[in-house]
Amino acid sequence: MGCDYNPEQWPERVWAQDVVLMREAGITFATVGVFAWALLEPEQGRFEFGWLDRAMDLLAEGGIAVNLATATASPPPWLSRRYPQTLPVDREGRTLWPGGRQAWCPSSPVFRERAMSLVEAMATRYAEHPALAMWHVSNELGCHNGRCYCDVSAAAFQTWLRARYGDLDTLNEVWATSFWSQRYGDWAQILPPRLAPTHPNPTQSLDFARFSSDALLEYYLAERDLLRRITPDVPVTTNFMTLAHFSMLDYWRFAPEQDVISTDHYLVHIDQPTENAVRSELAFSGDLTRSLAGGGPWFLMEHSTSAVNWQPVNRAKAPGELLRTSLGHVARGADAVGYFQWRAGRAGAEKFHSGLVPHAGTDTKVWREVVQLGGILRRSTDLAGTRVHSQVGLLFDWPSRWACDLDSHPSSLVRAMDAPLALHGALWRQAVTVDPVAPTADLSAYRLLVVPTLYLVEDAAAATLHEYVAAGGHVVITYFSGIVDQNDHIRLGGYPGAFRDLLGIRTEEFFPLDSGQVVTVQPAASGPGTEAAWTRSTWTGSLWTELTHLDGATAVARYVDGPLPGQPALTRHAHGRGVAWYLGTALDDAALSTVLGRVCRDAGVQPVASVPAGVEVVRRSGDGRSFLFVLNHTPEPVRVEAHGHDLVTDTPVTGAVRIAAGGCAIIREGLVSTGSGGAGQG
Amino acid sequence: MGCDYNPEQWPERVWAQDVVLMREAGITFATVGVFAWALLEPEQGRFEFGWLDRAMDLLAEGGIAVNLATATASPPPWLSRRYPQTLPVDREGRTLWPGGRQAWCPSSPVFRERAMSLVEAMATRYAEHPALAMWHVSNELGCHNGRCYCDVSAAAFQTWLRARYGDLDTLNEVWATSFWSQRYGDWAQILPPRLAPTHPNPTQSLDFARFSSDALLEYYLAERDLLRRITPDVPVTTNFMTLAHFSMLDYWRFAPEQDVISTDHYLVHIDQPTENAVRSELAFSGDLTRSLAGGGPWFLMEHSTSAVNWQPVNRAKAPGELLRTSLGHVARGADAVGYFQWRAGRAGAEKFHSGLVPHAGTDTKVWREVVQLGGILRRSTDLAGTRVHSQVGLLFDWPSRWACDLDSHPSSLVRAMDAPLALHGALWRQAVTVDPVAPTADLSAYRLLVVPTLYLVEDAAAATLHEYVAAGGHVVITYFSGIVDQNDHIRLGGYPGAFRDLLGIRTEEFFPLDSGQVVTVQPAASGPGTEAAWTRSTWTGSLWTELTHLDGATAVARYVDGPLPGQPALTRHAHGRGVAWYLGTALDDAALSTVLGRVCRDAGVQPVASVPAGVEVVRRSGDGRSFLFVLNHTPEPVRVEAHGHDLVTDTPVTGAVRIAAGGCAIIREGLVSTGSGGAGQG
Amino acid sequence: MGCDYNPEQWPERVWAQDVVLMREAGITFATVGVFAWALLEPEQGRFEFGWLDRAMDLLAEGGIAVNLATATASPPPWLSRRYPQTLPVDREGRTLWPGGRQAWCPSSPVFRERAMSLVEAMATRYAEHPALAMWHVSNELGCHNGRCYCDVSAAAFQTWLRARYGDLDTLNEVWATSFWSQRYGDWAQILPPRLAPTHPNPTQSLDFARFSSDALLEYYLAERDLLRRITPDVPVTTNFMTLAHFSMLDYWRFAPEQDVISTDHYLVHIDQPTENAVRSELAFSGDLTRSLAGGGPWFLMEHSTSAVNWQPVNRAKAPGELLRTSLGHVARGADAVGYFQWRAGRAGAEKFHSGLVPHAGTDTKVWREVVQLGGILRRSTDLAGTRVHSQVGLLFDWPSRWACDLDSHPSSLVRAMDAPLALHGALWRQAVTVDPVAPTADLSAYRLLVVPTLYLVEDAAAATLHEYVAAGGHVVITYFSGIVDQNDHIRLGGYPGAFRDLLGIRTEEFFPLDSGQVVTVQPAASGPGTEAAWTRSTWTGSLWTELTHLDGATAVARYVDGPLPGQPALTRHAHGRGVAWYLGTALDDAALSTVLGRVCRDAGVQPVASVPAGVEVVRRSGDGRSFLFVLNHTPEPVRVEAHGHDLVTDTPVTGAVRIAAGGCAIIREGLVSTGSGGAGQG
DSSP states (O other), rough: EEEEOOOOGSSSGHHHHHHHHHHHOOOEEEEEEEOHHHHOBBBTOOOOOHHHHHHHHHHHHHHOOOEEEESOOOOOOHHHHHHHGGBBBBBSBBBBOOTSOOOOOOTTTHHHHHHHHHHHHHHHHHHHHHHEEEEEEETTTTTSSSSOOOOHHHHHHHHHHHHHHHSSHHHHHHHTGGGGGOOOOSSGGGOOOOOOOOOOHHHHHHHHHHHHHHHHHHHHHHHHHHHHOTTTOOOOEEEEOOOOOOOOOOOHHGGGGSSSEEEOOOOOOOTTHHHHHHHHHHHHHHHHHHTTTSSOOOOEEEEOOOOOSSSSSSSOOOHHHHHHHHHHHHHTTTEEEEESSBOOOOSSSSTOOOSBBBBTSSHHHHHHHHHHHHHHHHGGEEEEEEEEOEEEEEOOOHHHHHHHHHSSSSSSTTTTTHHHHHHHHHHTTTTOOOOEOOTSOTTTOOOOEESSOOOBOOOHHHHHHHHHHHTTOOEEEESSSSBBBBSSOOOOOBTTTHHHHHHHHEEEEEOOOTTTEEEEEESSSSSSSSGGGGGOEEEESSSSSSSEEESOOOOEEEEEETTTSSSSSEEEEETTTEEEEOOOEEEEEHHHHHHHHHHHHHHHHSSSSSSOOTTEEEEEETTTTEEEEEEEHHHHHHHHOOOOEEEEEETEEEEEEEEEOOEEEEESSOOOOOGGGGGGGG | OEEEEEEGGGOGGGGGHHHHHHHHOOOEEEEOOTOHHHOSSSTTTBBHHHHHHHHHHHHHHOOEEEEEEEEOOOHHHHHHHOOOOSSOOOOTOOOOOSSSOOOTTTOOOOHHHHHHHHHHHHHHHHHHHHEEEEEOOOTTTTTSSSSSSSHHHHEEEEEEEHHHHSSSSHHHHHHHTGGGGGGOGGGGGGOOOOOOOOOOOOHHHHHHHHHHHHHHHHHHHHHHHHHHHTTTTTTOOOOOEEOOOOOOOOOHHHGGGOOEEEEEOOOOOOOOSSSSHHHHHHHHHHHHHHHHTTSOOEEEEOOOOOHHHHHHSOOOOOOOOOHHHHHHHHTTTEEEEEESSSBBOOSTTTTTSSSSSOTTTTHHHHHHHHHHHHHHHHGGGTTOOOOOSSSSSEEHHHHHHHHHHHHSSSSSSSOOHHHHHHHHHHHHHHTOOEEEEHHHHHHHHOOOEEEOOOOOOOHHHHHHHHHHHHHOOOOEEEEEEOOOTTSSBBBSSSSEEEETHHTTEEEEEEEETTTTOEEEEEEEETTTOOOHHHHHHHOOSSOEEEEEESSSSSEEESSSTTTTTTTTEEEEEEEEEEEEEOSSSSHHHHHHHHHHHHHHHTOOOOOOOOOOOOOOEEEEEEEEEEEEEEOOOSSSSEEEEEEEEETTTTEEEEEEEEOOOEEEEEEEEESSOSSSGGGGOO | OOEEEGGGGGGGGHHHHHHHHHHHHHEEEEEEEEOOOOHHOSBBBOOHHEEEHHHHHHHHTTOOOOEESSSSSSHHHHHHHOOOOGSOOTTSSOOTTTSOOOOOOTOOOHHHHHHHHHHHHHHHHTTTTTTTTEESSSSSTTTTTTTSHHHHHHHHHHHOOOOOOOHHHHHHTTTTTTTOOOOOOSGOOOOOOOSSSSSSOOHHHHHHHHHHHHHHHHHHHHHHHHHHHTTTOOOOEEEEEOTTTTOSSSSSHGGGGSOOOOOOOOOOOTTTTSSSHHHHHHHHHHHHHHHHHSSSSSSEOOOOOOOSSSSSOOOOOOTTTHHHHHHHHHHTTEEEESSSOOOOOOOSSSSOOOOOOOOTSSHHHHHHHHHHHHHHHHHTTTTTTTOOSSSSEEEEOOHHHHHHHHSSSSSSTTOOHHHHHHHHHHHHHOOOOOEEOOOOOOTTOOEEEOOOSSBBBBBHHHHHHHHHHHHHHHEEEEOOOOOBOOTOOBOOSSBBBBTTHTTTEEEEEEOOOTTTTTEEEEESSSTTTGGGGGOOOOEEEEEEEEEESSOOOOOEEEEEEETTTTTTTEEEETTEEEEEEEESEOOOOHHHHHHHHHHHHHHOOOOOOOOOHHHHHEEEEEEEEHHHHHHHOOSSSSEEEEEEEEETTTEEEEEEEEEOOOOEEEEEEOOOOOOOGGGOOO
């Protein structure tokens, strides 16, 4: 357990007390120096490391390992004063000034030069420091400066395009510049997709998203390579933001370049329909981070003990929620959990962000729960090395997400993250663990794949999916998947162009639904893929319907009303030795659970455990050990079958464990289960 | 029937197939080259016409006439790169960059010079080409660059003002610059109404709207005159946008400068309360375009086979709706209907816009309906030359609309288009055909005039209306009409200043209603203008009420509650040999139908036919021919009395025609009707 | 009674008639020249005073005193044309152009030089004019240009900061620049809080608000000092805007610099939950202005006879409302009431703003009510010199307001003005008169203080409040008070840091509620501060709850549900000889009335009179005279006990007065009351 620690924001006299309290809480590492550039280099070329030396020494003496930030996340005022061309510019041409944080253009050579100078000084200074355990490059890359539209960025974009396409004819073809008179005759004519009179070129926008992600990747690599040169044995990371609402970076491209995969996660209550949606978003983030880490352990660098400060209404955590949140990450593979931040700030824009030490001090709910968590984690050290195993993969990709969320689409209500969260949530509700996977990854280990609104699919990925099913895999594909290729060009001949054959259907036209509009969906009475229970229920669809012809598939459910009465809503198609389902509308949660439950049984996917609604279970196992995490999100106590030892209460469990409302258990299981949850790979 | 055709967006190998399919569908013309500048002139002064030559030749061989665009709608990237001063700037000072379309300042001399160079090259190249049937200047003028606030535009605005006002004293008087210390001492001090600390000068804003419309008119004339010089025998048009939500151009000023009146129309579902409102907006657009064409035939250059791409949710058309939509335009005078576009795009910002050939190909609902429509139109060639005749005029004016929609008004909820659409819709619901007319037009042929929210009225128009009623005409004027003169100066002495005498009322104060607020309106029990049936109903008003004194008029309905209980809501005044009604609130649809029904009977206006609710009927007649269009917008089959031959089903009609749910009929009537629908003028 | 008079907007031939009508209405003063700069100085250095001479002469002859504006509120077009650096720039970097009004940067030396030149010319010209009664500096300072972010303002901000902090180390400490790498090494690096990638530094924002207010104060003083030099005997004022929605200026700092305290007030219907909220906001404004005037008489320079033009829907006043509104200001201490403006404008952005002479002329509701009011005021001259006396003070402060409304707080739904208006409104509903007071003022005269959401409290103010209670005072403090010091630094150790001891509580964490979320609050069955009646009612809370520990206080009400069931919602603490209450949530109106009624009884605060709900009563007294104002806001007649003479109807009152629905009375009381309403100080 660790935390962000910013000693520079507090009088030096409290630092010693900080270390004492950290030890009391069970803090074993601290992330230091994230926003310290202005103090470390108060004017260009003059470094002041004394205060950091003293803080690092104190931590070392206290046995606290340091995840040392390179401090480049936010430049000091002197930098933009002297080099105003380093300031980012937004799509509307507005300069983003200092006063907040991260006011730098990712493509700025001047910024990079100054940043590298600092990194070199830092690395040299602390290369041998006993506290140094890891390098943390910058911070939350892309968080506020993910896309810069300035002239410097324009030039970098041109360079990136030249490297990608080689010649202008190819770019003109890919960008379809014969449309709207956009043909380029010179690389210098190409600009970022700045504010235009109307809809910008979508491929230009998509490539600009790719470029912007790559610009920050290139920046990251520059820091990393410099650090590796000076301190080759110190692992390097930077914290991802695998939250559902952050989309700036293609983490599939970043992940291989990290020594340790780390991420930040905060509960977001904005626009969430239910508390369960908030909770399953956390699970999605954890699962995604684990996938980025190749299934191995990962590092939750930041989360919060209670409220944050940047949402319209910042909910405090209920008693027990701190524990449940933190263990939710551990359950899904985090071997280290850190908090932002040690002490709740006294001043500045984040002073109302919770910390481990609240404004009210240690006689508080927060501090007591932190200490409790510390104790649990100390009892749980043999979790390290165990893994979560999933039988279900969920195809997930950033370029598809970027393209899907561009404008001029059939419906602006269809957002790229809706279906992934909905399908992941439906599986989460029935205790099925899921791995988000890159579409081009090796998919053969999964019994079932879900493909939620994968709008953009490259040829190779489409082929992989065909082969997967042909070889016996099961797949569920939803609306607005497989529509375009990597250039955002329509796959012609009927939708979904990439998956028509696989699904045995052909859609000729989309009929998106209005906001609030709902259609009734009726499951078929019998036939492959249907069940007696289905016919007793009525499902509803929203957002989307489409005029779909069966071309080998069977209609498993049809629309009763709406624009397309009688037309198929859900189809099933035997393809090779496998099965491919297509879902053409956004089903309500209950119906989606029913459908996915049926599909899982079809595919031989089993839940981790049989638990009441609202109880989350995940298993970590490996090397002969097995741990069952049980998180009771309900307001009632629950009883779950288990054998072993509960690390939360430190008591033996024989047959069943009773978990209080809002409580948790980590059962170190008596016998290694090789049954459910795909532990066979353990 | 025709379409926009952009061969440059497709491989040349499919062009031949395009022509074959066009002939199958009954396409007889194609609009070509709209966004081809960048391909035709890939760098300044170097033209590449080869590909267009080949496309034009193919079309000529296929017997497809070409409406050839001058291709100036959207400049190529090299132009703004070389001449950045041609880019438009919005009210907030933001440059609008390339990447979309139409990124040009209408007042830019540099842009015009480059555009004229292209037009001259085009006209010279294709002057003798057999396919060339019409010139299409630019495209949808004003669509995205209707108002530019840059320094170049500022200078052009100063020039325009100097021409309009001659001297600064006059301008200062008209703009009322003694208010808020705005008196100008030099033309160079005058700017477009850029972002200001608070509400801008309304007359400045109004004149800037006039100037902006004139700037594009002047631009149009420059292209037209050049074309006429080179190809004097080829008619010239540019497509208007007579959609309710487009307001940039004063088409009464454009119309006389066109050889053929053409327009684009798309169904807009945003903010429409009912499906009927969507349909009657189409009828309004058609009626307005016919009026712009002086009652003669017009050309629907663009509409869509199904969904568009630029609305938040883009509804696909239901089966049969393509036919009903297209014939709705034909019914109201269109002698040619074109679609945007031939093939649904494969890439670019409009790739999800429907086309005649969908992404899914020709085995589709869309294609089948297109072919069906082609057949109907082939059977209907003798429609050409017939006209729609209306007994009702609706005063409609762009400067009034611009002025009405400025800020700092009694209620920002009152929008200039609300009342025109509401009154037109009420007459549409009872099968009364309406001509939108310019307030200064010859009104004498109409039995009834409606004047919906004609906020700004020039003296001459007010006098015309007085004379019209004095001579026996009937008029219905609604709230917020006749308030200001052409300079947006209040007509003092009581509202509505321009019409007080005519209406026999004097309003001393407006009492606008809040959003959602409704008042009850009670029709009078008896007296002129009332009917027994009225007193059994209760009406509601919204948006607006006013404190009105009777000064000769009779109160036909009064407010029961709201801010003005007991005060007149609807008045009737005998003026000369005619009658003038005033409606002081926004009545609900049913009440408005009741009132207008009564007024029509009073004025001797008769419906085209007696039909069930939801069925639209229009008659075209002339030269001894008569055609009754019947559009069944309801979900049930209907029966309508008719005699003749139905061109839709190609079957005789004796006594009555049965039209399926959502279906249409075009009855070539056996006997030319000279009765209802004002056919007496035919 | 007076008005804004803009003769320059009307033909000179109507001026004589204006004076005749003014006399008829009872107008005794006119504010002249507010927006006349462009006419007075049509080009730099050339003055044209002739027209103003003639207008002033006419007014003098008619016996109308002139409140002469210095005419600097809005510069003429030539100024910004010649000196573009005088234009303001907003936070996003957008220049605010001429076309509206007040397009000037408050810190511009060039603007000030030109303005002073005009002021000097005006003062010199009219020093001896018989009509000149008062100088009106500029107009509504800060209304549209309250905060300018241009480079000129940046330099002025640096100068202001240098004066405030002396050295950069202090500034860095106060601004907490060790957070997010913001440490400044040079004054020139400091900028206004311009658009940044994310949340700006809150102390920078707070200081920029202080600076911006001071910049306009400094500007005001420059004009005032120049005027005093030339016309030492003429009083100087500028109109405040003590409306709830205006927050740009710290009027506690402005007030001592004025010879006469004047303000503008307009009823604002936007976002007001009830009509009563609209009315009590007027009362709040009047009370606040009176406090700014040190309890003495004040001058309502502008209000409206009926609708304004700048709200989304501009409600006209109902019959009688003009009278009730105007007397509402008089009741709270206004000794002069002026209207904007004489004639409703014929043109320009405010032409739909009501005036004394409507567009419809004098045969109107408005004019008749104006004349009626003139008569009443003529009968009421001995009101002059009487005062309103309050037993309750309400702590109110602009820096706290600015700081509270910054972002990154626990809940953006908590706005600084909510609780002040809610608590003032609850007291208003029970006829208790309240003085808003500066936190650092002498509080000893009050029996009760309410402290609504006083987020920022300086040490001295906190100490004053402690002493006040210790000495026997009663205080009610609400949620989100006493959180930070003057630098927006958290007062550590538990909330509310400034008042923990005083309140006998310690809050460890905030639990803000979502929009629309409501919690049930249950009053305690017995104990100090509770009443039997309470336990029969159920209260609701919204917006806010907090986890509060009793540390000497008693819980008087607790949450039943929501995030904190069972925790204290309302506490009471005996401190010294006084009592301190804490309210941790936003109670519903009825519950708030109950609680404050109880607190008032506890504190010995009595209502002005016992009146039915919806009836407002205020007493003005002094020098042996006493006047009871009764405003009947209900739609029914009411009966109120009184003795004396009603100045509204000019009839004697013996025992009781009956006041019509929406009517008013001003009872010149027969015997000077020394009872309720604190008249003991009279």
